[in-house]
Amino acid sequence: MPDRTLICQDCSREFVFTEGEQEFYKEKGLQNEPKRCPECRKAKKAQFNRNRRRQSN
Template identity: 55%
Template sequence: MADKTLVCKDCGKDFIFTEGEQKFFEEKGFESEPKRCIDCRRARRQQNNK
């Protein structure tokens, strides 16, 4: 596995999906890559917890 550059669906910025994150996703059984960068994921989580 190698690091991948993905595009955030919320802000449109490129972000790196690291090899370590890919392994974590695989171990957790997640079938798809993240759609949002870490900043947008945090913002979305905070918004959903209100």
């Protein structure tokens, strides 16, 4: 499996979906490739966690 270059749906920048990441996704049974670059995934996760904390208070 060669590395693949994908486009982030949030920031439209290119990012590499490495062979190792592809193997990890396959091992975990994940069938869809990532739609966000690592930076946008991190920001989205942080936003989700902030929203969860607000809702639980």
